[in-house]
Amino acid sequence: MPRLLLTLLCGFQRLKSALWFAVGKIVDEASLERNLNASPQFIGALAEMVWMQIESVATDVESFAHVSLHALARVNSDSAHHPADRDGVKQSKHAGRSTIKTDDVLLLSRNNHDLHALLKDHIDKLETEKIEKQAKKR
Numbered sequence: 001m002p003r004l005l006l007t008l009l010c011g012f013q014r015l016k017s018a019l020w021f022a023v024g025k026i027v028d029e030a031s032l033e034r035n036l037n038a039s040p041q042f043i044g045a046l047a048e049m050v051w052m053q054i055e056s057v058a059t060d061v062e063s064f065a066h067v068s069l070h071a072l073a074r075v076n077s078d079s080a081h082h083p084a085d086r087d088g089v090k091q092s093k094h095a096g097r098s099t100i101k102t103d104d105v106l107l108l109s110r111n112n113h114d115l116h117a118l119l120k121d122h123i124d125k126l127e128t129e130k131i132e133k134q135a136k137k138r
Contacts, residue, residue, distance in 0.1 A: 016047075019054075020043070024047070102123050105119060106123070
């Protein structure tokens with residue numbers, strides 16, 4: 001097995017293990033607060049579900065970062081186009097760069113209102129901290 005592939009697989013395993021540990025810790029804390037027990041199978045299933053959601057979002061972000069020429073061509077050639085094609089056009093207008101910005105992630109999360117609100121609050125908090133830090137340097 002090539003060294004790079006082996007390194008990537010080990011990296012994914014470490015990430016998945018760290019996720020499993022973090023989910024287990026959160027579940028344990030919540031269980032203690034509520035005087036409940038959670039089985040290792042529950043923690044494993046929850047960690048796997050979170051991992052699958054992360055993979056889904058990562059795939060969306062990755063495709064969002066690339067220009068969707070196929071969707072753009074279909075919209076230009078077909079007057080009755082599909083809503084997904086319009087999303088592809090939006091993506092193509094925002095793409096063409098290799099860096100994913102916070103605005104891209106917010107746009108991607110627009111269909112999940114709770115996630116969008118959490119991300120927006122976190123980004124606003126980080127921006128406020130950055131401004132305060134810059135003000136202290138002056």
